[in-house]
Amino acid sequence: MTSYDYVVVGAGSAGAVVAARLTEDPSVTVLLLEAGPEADADEISIPAAFSSLFKTRWDWNYTTTEQKQLHGRRAYWPRMKAVGGCSSMNAMIYIRGNALDYDTWRDAYGAEGWGYEDVLPYFVRAEGNTRLAGPYHGTDGPLRVEDRVFTHELSQAWVDSAVASGFERTDDFNGAVQEGAGLYQVTCRKGRRWSVADAYLSPVRDRPNLTVLPGALVSRVVIEGGRATGVAYAVAGVEQVARVEREVVLSGGAVNSPQLLMLSGVGPASHLREHGIDVVADLPGVGANLHDHPALPMIWTTRGTTDLAQASNLPNLVRWKATGKGPLASNIGEAGAFFSSRDGLPAPDLQIHVAPSGFYDNGMHEPQAQMFTVAPTLVNVASRGSLRLRSADPAWHPEIDAAYYDDQTDLDAMLAGTRRVLDTVASGPLARFLVDLWMPRTRGAVPTDAELVEHIRAQSQTLYHPVGTCAMGSGEASVVDAELRVRGVEGLRVADASVMPMVPRGNTNAPTIMVGEKAADLLRGRALPPAVAAGAIATS
Numbered sequence: 001m002t003s004y005d006y007v008v009v010g011a012g013s014a015g016a017v018v019a020a021r022l023t024e025d026p027s028v029t030v031l032l033l034e035a036g037p038e039a040d041a042d043e044i045s046i047p048a049a050f051s052s053l054f055k056t057r058w059d060w061n062y063t064t065t066e067q068k069q070l071h072g073r074r075a076y077w078p079r080m081k082a083v084g085g086c087s088s089m090n091a092m093i094y095i096r097g098n099a100l101d102y103d104t105w106r107d108a109y110g111a112e113g114w115g116y117e118d119v120l121p122y123f124v125r126a127e128g129n130t131r132l133a134g135p136y137h138g139t140d141g142p143l144r145v146e147d148r149v150f151t152h153e154l155s156q157a158w159v160d161s162a163v164a165s166g167f168e169r170t171d172d173f174n175g176a177v178q179e180g181a182g183l184y185q186v187t188c189r190k191g192r193r194w195s196v197a198d199a200y201l202s203p204v205r206d207r208p209n210l211t212v213l214p215g216a217l218v219s220r221v222v223i224e225g226g227r228a229t230g231v232a233y234a235v236a237g238v239e240q241v242a243r244v245e246r247e248v249v250l251s252g253g254a255v256n257s258p259q260l261l262m263l264s265g266v267g268p269a270s271h272l273r274e275h276g277i278d279v280v281a282d283l284p285g286v287g288a289n290l291h292d293h294p295a296l297p298m299i300w301t302t303r304g305t306t307d308l309a310q311a312s313n314l315p316n317l318v319r320w321k322a323t324g325k326g327p328l329a330s331n332i333g334e335a336g337a338f339f340s341s342r343d344g345l346p347a348p349d350l351q352i353h354v355a356p357s358g359f360y361d362n363g364m365h366e367p368q369a370q371m372f373t374v375a376p377t378l379v380n381v382a383s384r385g386s387l388r389l390r391s392a393d394p395a396w397h398p399e400i401d402a403a404y405y406d407d408q409t410d411l412d413a414m415l416a417g418t419r420r421v422l423d424t425v426a427s428g429p430l431a432r433f434l435v436d437l438w439m440p441r442t443r444g445a446v447p448t449d450a451e452l453v454e455h456i457r458a459q460s461q462t463l464y465h466p467v468g469t470c471a472m473g474s475g476e477a478s479v480v481d482a483e484l485r486v487r488g489v490e491g492l493r494v495a496d497a498s499v500m501p502m503v504p505r506g507n508t509n510a511p512t513i514m515v516g517e518k519a520a521d522l523l524r525g526r527a528l529p530p531a532v533a534a535g536a537i538a539t540s
Contacts, residue, residue: 003243004031004211006523007231008251009218009260012085013196013509014496015251017126017516020142020200022523023210030209031242033216033233035256036081039088045192046320047148047331048308051363053089054078062255062397069405071457076362077400078464079255083214084197086253090464090509092186092193092331093353094145096123096174097504097511100347109501110474112482113528114518121529122517123174123510129185136175142199143513144189148334149325151183152356154305154372154433155334159183161428162352167337178505179348181337187509188331191324196513219394221248221264221492223280228492247491247523251516254466254498255387258287259398261470261479262389266489275392281488285477287387287398289468291503294404294460295353295377296414297360298421299439304432307370308332308357332359338379338505341416348505349380350417353463360439362461371438374425376417377463379505382407387469404460411456418452465508470498483522495519 011034019032043049062077080089099116106115127138130146162181163169170180222230228248250257265280311327320328338348358371385403405411440455470479484493
């Protein structure tokens with residue numbers, strides 16, 4: 001039995017940040033536990049290869065319950081099982097969300113200190129942007145953010161067509177205004193993925209006060225007398241216990257963190273008793289409030305151009321390995337936009353992801369021809385699902401109900417998003433490359449609302465952004481307070497996407513890294529970065 005000041009569970013987008021920041025103090029010892037192995041495969045580093053990791057040994061390979069609004073389909077949820085977490089598997093799009101998201105965390109949920117002006121300094125501190133600078137961007141942070149070294153002509157043509165159809169052109173979705181159309185920046189370094197393992201852990205792995213242990217499946221937090229005193233975990237099937245002198249930090253994400261809390265006796269009391277688990281703290285909010293961004297692929301066949309799928313060959317691999325350039329440096333989702341489904345909304349509720357290939361069913365199918373995908377994505381989600389245990393065995397996957405489109409508002413917004421996509425591609429520079437609408441299949445030249453709704457139900461998939469299952473706030477339903485401390489248990493915090501009471505409007509990797517940055521300061525009692533003066537920046 002070994003003792004550490006802190007034990008961090010999960011070496012992903014928040015946990016790696018917490019461990020790296022805590023060990024900046026040489027007097028503090030940290031054990032970082034990760035269920036998966038080191039992230040050392042070529043497919044992890046190659047941006048265009050991210051979907052080849054799905055349903056492999058690198059994937060937790062989760063599946064939701066039958067989704068009643070999706071014709072009873074179960075949705076596949078890939079989650080990375082390796083050092084770096086989902087930052088080692090994602091599409092590397094650098095988006096922070098809208099200022100309103102964080103102000104809502106503060107004002108509607110009681111998460112004091114998490115308004116936009118409070119969190120912006122953490123985004124800036126984390127970021128090493130190669131083109132953009134203050135006041136919105138950092139240039140010397142560990143997380144490399146760059147303009148992609150390869151952009152397909154179809155992605156640029158889509159941006160030009162979107163502008164021609166009425167979108168504002170933008171070169172910064174994370175600046176003063178989120179709305180508009182443009183190319184995404186990516187978390188890459190010279191054409192190679194730059195995960196939190198690269199950014200935060202690799203430079204500090206030789207610190208004597210940091211122990212990183214891959215292949216360690218945590219089974220429970222040891223709680224004695226209402227305080228977290230250790231963590232039980234298994235390596236190669238042998239259970240061990242690490243004692244903690246200060247605090248345990250759960251950073252397993254929106255699936256693993258609530259599961260581990262419940263396995264440790266923290267959660268809805270009646271549910272825990274159903275599985276023979278002794279109740280330590282009755283917290284009904286654990287596993288509640290689950291929501292995710294649904295995305296909908298709309299696909300056209302193309303002419304007079306290429307498909308990224310054709311780039312997966314030996315010459316391009318050799319080129320990428322030698323230079324970091326060429327089509328394998330594409331992150332697939334190269335371009336996009338933010339917009340509102342209807343007038344009067346205070347912020348965009350839809351995002352678009354554009355891929356110069358046929359990307360659907362999580363990229364699990366080879367394109368059947370040269371194709372182009374535009375995926376409207378719902379980023380302000382009204383529906384709420386839940387996560388529950390299926391067994392007291394930590395190796396069992398929990399029951400995941402995403403509740404996609406259970407609130408009619410979500411379905412109406414996605415339908416409006418499909419109409420905007422159809423209008424955008426109908427003319428402009430992109431139109432000359434498009435042949436036919438391949439998905440959805442329609443009877444006439446223009447899909448009817450009924451055909452589009454059927455397509456939404458048949459083809460919607462996750463955008464890999466589950467949040468909310470250990471929600472932060474001051475209300476009865478909250479699991480952690482504004483300092484990320486688990487209610488009813490001392491010495492235990494959660495720091496990952498599960499604490500987000502409402503999903504940000506955009507890709508969630510950068511916000512999760514921000515949570516890790518702020519969590520480390522809260523744990524250390526370190527003075528927080530100065531908040532941006534009220535009114536000093538636009539926040540639309």
